[in-house]
Amino acid sequence: MQRKATFHLYTFLVSKTLSTLGANVYAFGMSLFILAMTGSALSFAANLIFSIIPRTLLSPVAGLLVDRVSKKFIVLSGQLGTILSISCLLIYMTFFDISLPAIYLTTFFYTISSTFTTIAFSASIGNLVDAERIQKAMSFNQLSLSIAGILGPMIGGMLFGFVSIETFLIINIVAYSLALLLESTMNFKLFSSTESSPKESMVQSLKSGIHYIKEMPMIKNLMYLLLWINLFFTSITVGANFIFVNIIKMEYQLIGIVEAASAIGMLVVSIYFAVRSNIKYPLLFSKRAVLALSTLVGTFALPLLIPMTSTIVFIYYLTVMFLFGGSLVLTNTPIGIMIQKDVEENFRGRIYGIIEMFAMGLTPIGTLLFGLLYDVIPAQFILLFCSMALILTTLFLMPRRLIETAYPDLSGPKAKTINPTSPPFR
Known part of the structure; x- marks a missing residue:
């Protein structure tokens, strides 16, 4: 095996x-x-x-x-x-x-x-x-x-x-x-823990999936967080090229390099996860990664507020996009680990299906909304607002008490002892 x-x-x-x-x-x-x-x-x-x-x-x-x-x-x-x-x-x-x-x-x-x-x-x-x-x-x-x-x-x-x-x-x-x-x-049943599929109708199956989510505050709050994350992150999806092309007037070749930096950041952090020891607190790790991502949304506005040379602007956005891609992996990988380990096998499909729906649900609305807003409101104000909204939403939906419910040892006397397999930033 x-x-x-x-x-x-x-x-x-x-x-x-x-x-x-x-x-x-x-x-x-x-x-x-x-x-x-x-x-x-x-x-x-x-x-x-x-x-x-x-x-x-x-x-x-x-x-x-x-x-x-x-x-x-x-x-x-x-x-x-x-x-x-x-x-x-x-x-x-x-x-x-x-x-x-x-x-x-x-x-x-x-x-x-x-x-x-x-x-x-x-x-x-x-x-x-x-x-x-x-x-x-x-x-x-x-x-x-x-x-x-x-x-x-x-x-x-x-x-x-x-x-x-x-x-x-x-x-x-x-x-x-x-x-x-x-x-x-x-072999898709090599480590399966169930003998057969549940004997229930599609409607009953959907209801039991929703009930399962309600019984797990971590998953429920995580889904709401994903919904708002994908709405506010659309400000970067729509706004990045708008800023590069219309405001900064960056050369098209340089825009391609800057956008590729995000994928390179994802690659580097993916390799890091492949060789490091297992994460002890995946939800806590993801929360901090989301806060880092939220902060990075705000940093996109810095060259629009402070005068910089074209070379510095290019290097700045190259670095931000690299960190942005890496932070996405820091967010997504621990969430995937948590679902694989904490969600029962018979419910994983429904959980992933609903997560996918929540992740995509507000993307079309966000694309249209921010497409309109960037034409009438200065980009730096939109980015700073989205950054603050993301930080507040994350702190509200992933409070400390919810993390401690998932990991009781964090609230005990050993909570201040840093485990070597815990996140690199605490």
């Missing part, structure tokens, strides 16, 4: 990297293709909507099915659905000219398939590896995201410039097929 767990660990890394890289390459390449074909930002935004809405609406449904059906079946079916979606677009292009409706339809079904695969895989990590390897598995998950974040735009841009759209799609199909083959070799 230990050898199999090690095999799962590295198979998971390779298959997840292939899938995530394929998704990033496809998203980047198709975005360029839509813009080149139509020249319309609205057409580009419409494709984004077709990738956000299905994921937001179907995440809870995917979570329900993951807790009721074989996780391996859902993972493989989702990967197969992704391959079929892209293959159908390729077949359509062979007989007809490419069209926007065909691309939108492909994005719609592609997103549905990837939603089921992602949630099933996330809920399966505790079944694929033993407890001692969960932190490494979660760090490998973040590692795959950071590798894809760095290489995806590079490969997508190269393929878009040098190969036909048909060849581009074929390369994506091959990448997903390899991931499918690797995942088919994995």
Whole structure:
């Protein structure tokens, strides 16, 4: 079982990297293709909507099915659905000219398939590896995201410039097929603690999932926190390029380097998690990482308040984006570890599904809201307000007493003794 767990660990890394890289390459390449074909930002935004809405609406449904059906079946079916979606677009292009409706339809079904695969895989990590390897598995998950974040735009841009759209799609199909083959070799019940799926209706299953969340204040508050985090973090998603292009007038090549720094920060911190000892207090670790992230949102405003040379501005934002990417991993990895260890196996799918819905729920609203606000309010005021709102929200939803409830030894006489496996910043 230990050898199999090690095999799962590295198979998971390779298959997840292939899938995530394929998704990033496809998203980047198709975005360029839509813009080149139509020249319309609205057409580009419409494709984004077709990738956000299905994921937001179907995440809870995917979570329900993951807790009721074989996780391996859902993972493989989702990967197969992704391959079929892209293959159908390729077949359509062979007989007809490419069209926007065909691309939108492909994005719609592609997103549905990837939603089921992602949630099933996330809920399966505790079944694929033993407890001692969960932190490494979660760090490998973040590692795959950071590798894809760095290489995806590079490969997508190269393929878009040098190969036909048909060849581009074929390369994506091959990448997903390899991931499918690797995942088919994995035993999704290796460390399973349940004998069978719960005998209840879908409605009862959803109700029991909601009741389970209500009985766990940590999870409930965490979900509310994710909802507000993703709303206020949209100020960076929307505002970063607005600041770089419209206010600072940074060169486009330098903007690409600055944005890549975030993925490099994710990569470095993911490697750190893969080699360090297990975190003793994951929720406390994540709380501090969120506070660091919230502070970084405010630091984006500093060059807008204090005059700096263009070179210093570039170095400053390069550093901030690197820290921002690293802090994201510092936030997400401990949360994943906590869910894998503290949530019962029969509820993990529903928890991940609801978390995904909360994480995506306010993103479209935030994108529209901050898109409007940046046109009428100075960017530095928006960023400082969001930073303070994030800090206050985090302190309110993750108070000290909730952390001590999760980790009783923190409130005891030994609370002031720093464990060597506890967070590096306390």
